[in-house]
Amino acid sequence: MRQTPVENLTEAEATEELTRLADELAAHDLHYHREDAPVISDADYDALKQRNSAVEARFPALVRDNSPSQRVGAAASEQFSAVEHGTPMLSLDNAFSDDEAREFDARVRRFLGLGDEAVAYTAEPKIDGLSASLRYEKGVLVRGATRGDGRVGEDVTENLRTLSEIPHRLKGSGWPDIIEVRGEVYLGHEDFAALNRSAAEAGQKLYANPRNAAAGSLRQIDPKITAQRPLRFFAYAWGLTSAPFAQGQAQALRALADWGFVTNPQTQSVVGAEGLLAAYSDFEGLRPKLKFDIDGVVYKVDRLDWQQRLGFVSRSPRWAVARKFPAQQARTVLEAIDLQVGRTGAVTPVGRLRPVTVGGVVVTNATLHNGDEIERKDLRIGDTVIVQRAGDVIPQIVGVVLEERSGNSLPYIFPSVCPCALATPLVRETTVSGAETVVRRCSGEMTCPFQRTEHLIHFVSRRAFDIEGLGEKQLQSLFEDGLVREPADIFLLEERDKTLLKKLKDREGMGETSARNLFEAINARRIISLERLIFSLGVRHVGEQTGRTLAKGYGTWDAFWTSVQAMASGDESAAAEMNAMDQIGPTVIETLTRYFAESHNRAAVERLVAQLTVLEAEKPKTDTAFAGKTIVFTGSLEKMTRDEAKAQAESLGAKVASSVSKKTDLVVAGPGAGSKLKTATDLGIQVMTEDEWLALVRD
Ligand SMILES: [Zn+2]
Known part of the structure; x- marks a missing residue:
């Protein structure tokens, strides 16, 4: 522009x-x-x-x-409570050239009236992560926050506590009673790549770079998820302190290290403008060798009394500046766009590039994220594009060099079918709430070669067919040998084994006994409940609960099968019938319709069901005293477990709720019942003891 x-x-x-x-x-x-x-x-x-x-x-x-x-940045999100920093978290001015770095030194000397006297600085690698502030009181970590807008951040204490490089208690001595230690939370290159690999396999959104991955990992509602991410922390500054603890920046960094923090070992102490420039070129050379991203160098006046005198201009200190590396970019040609299919069927477009060197690395591929991204950038095959590695491990295409575009090029049209041999349609993924996402997914499900193993693993899992002795490893090897390609094959194994040249028992790690045991375990599952069967098919958004609801709603496999086939052929009354079931909404109906509209899926399901006896589901009773009633169990039950009580109530056609409201019809209270019992009494709801309940139920 x-x-x-x-x-x-x-x-x-x-x-x-x-x-x-x-x-x-x-x-x-x-x-x-x-x-x-x-x-x-x-x-x-x-x-x-x-x-x-x-x-x-x-x-x-x-x-x-x-x-x-x-x-500085955006205001804190409402997901976390707000924390006001003891002193604001700074934003640094940027310098982009040698001249601007020299000017920084000149400004500092002018301001302090130093004449020709040289100034000592620290030059620290600028880690590309997200900054955090840790408040310690009497050496104990009491709060951790993100930067937020610099003044107010988000309280992520529990998440920060999961980082092994953040001490819960300061070591050594000499720390002020109150201190806010500041630093950068980041992810190393390898950990970042591993995180994105598993996100890709799970069909989730990829992080654009380690910095976003670190931020996304830290800002999880559930600290347990943060704990699984290998986040690291470099300490490099401080905010509020109840007492001074150093005279210079370098000395302060040593103190932080003594107290148990990791400080960046590459930090240099330099003198004068020439020192600043030398440090910059050192770091530029170091950058490709580091195991984490740096996007520049931070220069700070070392003497803290001088920092004090220099003070601030608006929100930035006069005593520090960030010298940023230029983005590493190059021009090349986008030769092709390939689709990669993950284990869950999510499709990711990958740009094949004419090989080009960017920042010392030969680049041949770039992630294109998704179809919307290609459209937004209007990328066309044959275009000259600008490729960038700016703190990003996966190179990105920044944009197209339009002047070089040939007159007859056409916009890229995202394929409508999966690259798998079945050529099943790609569909846009929807979330549970029904919203469309940018992810496209192959609808071949259990018949798509890219997704088959994932479906098989789900099929034999504990809550599905639960076949003992058929774990992920065995399944994988049976799959690779072509013995099990789809669920029906599992039930044909024994029969086929009789005609196999190399029998199952002769396979590595499997003797005669274990082969026989496996066949027995498989045969034991030929009789299966309808709810398990529905859940085992691995249709998106059809979990155990939905499987149960559908099983109860239809009663028999034949009824279910007839109905989903009718839905798949566009019968709206069949869809309406399903929609009338409790907790079944448009998302489930849509995914089921799509699943059974795919002829490969229908055929595979028919082959499977031919091997099985599917039990009828018990329909909810409508002729008992409890049918349609809402019951709450509270206090400790002595004659039955909670699960038993729930199953019993449900078998009588009642609904079991966990909290008491006006809609509750009955509360069964055991010893120790507290607030729920009180609410029930206040609302005038019928209350009975466990014994009274059991007496009624047994009638
Ligand atoms: Zn496919």
């Missing part, structure tokens, strides 16, 4: 542009900070910010109250 040079802008144009930039930057801040998923590169973002500053510098009267130059 061509921009009017700032010096040619009229006041009206400047006003308009500042409004546009503020909106645009606010939107990007939200993507970056709150959703952990930026939609533009850092370099593009910085360019927008610089443009904003340049326009503001020429028209100071037009600076908006909520100008992007006054803000």
Whole structure:
């Protein structure tokens, strides 16, 4: 896009542009900070910010109250409670060239009136993660927060506690009674790659870079998930302290290390502008060898009394600056777009590139994320594209060089079928609430070669067919040998074994006995309940509970089968019948319809059911005193377990709820019943003891 040079802008144009930039930057801040998923590169973002500053510098009267130059990041999300930092978390000014680094040194000396005296600095690698503030009181970690908008962050104490590099208690001595230790939470390259690999396999959204992955991992509602992510932490600064503990930045870093923090071993102490430049080129050379991302160098005046005197301009300190590396980019040709199918059927487009060196690494592929992304960037096969590795392990395509596009190129059309031999249609994934996502998925399910093993593993799992002796490993090897390609094959194993040249018992790790045991375990499952069978098919959004509901609703396999086939052929009354069932909504109906509309799936299910005896489901009773009633069990039950009580009530056609409300019809209270019993009494709901309940039920 061509921009009017700032010096040619009229006041009206400047006003308009500042409004546009503020909106645009606010939107990007939200993507970056709150959703952990930026939609533009850092370099593009910085360019927008610089443009904003340049326009503001020429028209100071037009600076908006909520100008992007006054803000750091986005306000804290409501998922976490807000924490006000003892002292604000800083945002650093950027320097992009040697000249700007020299100017930083000159500014510092001018401000302090040092004349020719050289200034000592620390030069620290700028870790590309997310900053966090840890508050210690009497050496004990009491709170941990994200940066948020710099003043107020999010309380992620429990999540931060799961990081092994964050001490719960400070070591050594000399720490102030109260101190906010600050640093960067980050992920190493290998851990990042592993995380994205498993996300891809699970059909989940990939993280764009280690920084977003670190942010996404830290900002989990459930700290247990954070604990599984190999997050690391470098300490490099502090906020509020109840007492001074060092005289210089380098000395302070040593103190942090003594107290049990990891500090960056690459940090240098340098002198004067030439020292700053030398450190920068050292780090630039070091960058490809590090096991984590750095996106520049942070220069800080070492003496803390000088830092004090230098103070701040708006939100940035005068005594520090971030010297950013330029994004590593190169031009090449997008030669093809291939589709990769994950184990769950999620399809990811991958750009095949004419090999090109970017930042010392030869790049041949780039992730294109999803079809929407290709459309948004209008990527076409044969286009000259700009490839970037800016702190990203997986190279990205930044955009197309339009001047180089040939006149006859056509927009890319995302394939409508899976690259698997079945050529089954690709469908957009929906969430449980029914919203469409950007992920496309092969609808071949258990018959798609890419998804078969995943489906088989689900099929034999404990809550599905629960076949003893048929674990993931055996299944994988039977699959690779072509013995088990779909669920029906499992039940044909014994029969086929009789004609096999190399019998199952002669296979590695499987003797005569275990082969016989396996056949027995398989045969024991030829009789199966309807709810298990439905759940075992592995239809998306059809879990155990839904399987149970459907089984109760239809009663027999034949009724279910007739109905889903009718649905698949567009019979709306069949869909309406299913929709009338408790807790069955449009998402389940849609996925079931799609699943059974696929002829490969129907055939595979028919082959399977031919091997089975499917038990009838017990229909809910409608002729008992409890039919349709809502019952709550509370207190400790002495003659039966909670599960038993629940099953018993349900078998009589009642619903079992966990809390008492106006809709409750009956409360069965054992000893120790507390607030639920009180609520029931207050609401005038019938209450009985366990014995009274049992006496009634046995009638
Ligand atoms: Zn497929």
